[in-house]
Structure formats: structure tokens, C-alpha cells
Amino acid sequence: MADAKKLKIQTNAVKRTTKDVLYYSGDVKKQADKIQEMKDKNEDEYTIKKQTEVLQEDEAALADSRRRLQTSVESLQKVVGELEASLGDSEEMTAAKEALEAADQTLKG
Numbered sequence: 182m183a184d185a186k187k188l189k190i191q192t193n194a195v196k197r198t199t200k201d202v203l204y205y206s207g208d209v210k211k212q213a214d215k216i217q218e219m220k221d222k223n224e225d226e227y228t229i230k231k232q233t234e235v236l237q238e239d240e241a242a243l244a245d246s247r248r249r250l251q252t253s254v255e256s257l258q259k260v261v262g263e264l265e266a267s268l269g270d271s272e273e274m275t276a277a278k279e280a281l282e283a284a285d286q287t288l289k290g
Contacts, residue, residue: 184264185273191257192277198250199284205243206290212236247288254284 216232261277268274 184267185271188257188260188264188268188273188277191253191260192273192280195250195253195257195277195280195284198246198253199280199287201246202243202250202287205239205246208239209236209243212239250284250288254281254288257281 212232212235216229216236219229219232257277258281261274261281265274
């Protein structure tokens, strides 16, 4: 039972971090679009500069989230490898494999 709990914890960490990466990816896109729109409208340079700083913060958060996701994926892959024989096609193992697939798609995208 402890093995299933360990797997579930790692799976939830990957799911949560995947959501973080997707959220920050969207934020970076929205902020870049906002800055471009401001430049197109010839808005105040100071405001554009401040929005660019926000974009840089979002990009840093995205990079950190991607790094944390990669670490979480590696941890989950290790746990899956250790427990695959004992847990087989259990609900927890299926959820873990689905989370790994979603994380892989997120890291590629």
C-alpha cells in the first residue's frame, strides 16, 4: 500500500507541475502579445519597459517550472520502473503513465 501511495504522490506532483508549465506558457504568450500591441499603438516607453519586465519574470517562472517538471518526470519514471511489476495495470499505475505522457507532450510543446 505504501508503494501505491508513493506512486500517487509522484503522479500528482507531475500533474501539478504540468499545469504550472501550461499556465506560464499562456502567460508568456499573452504578455508578449500585449507588449506588441502597445508598441503598435506607440504607447509610453516607460509602460512598455515595465510590461517587458513582467514578461521577463514570466519567462523566468516558465523556465523554473519546466526544470521542476523535468525533475518530477524523472522521479516518477524511477518510481514507475520500480513498481511496475508489483502494481501492474492498477489505477495508480495507469494514472502515472498518463501523467508522464501529458508531461512529455508539454515539455515538447
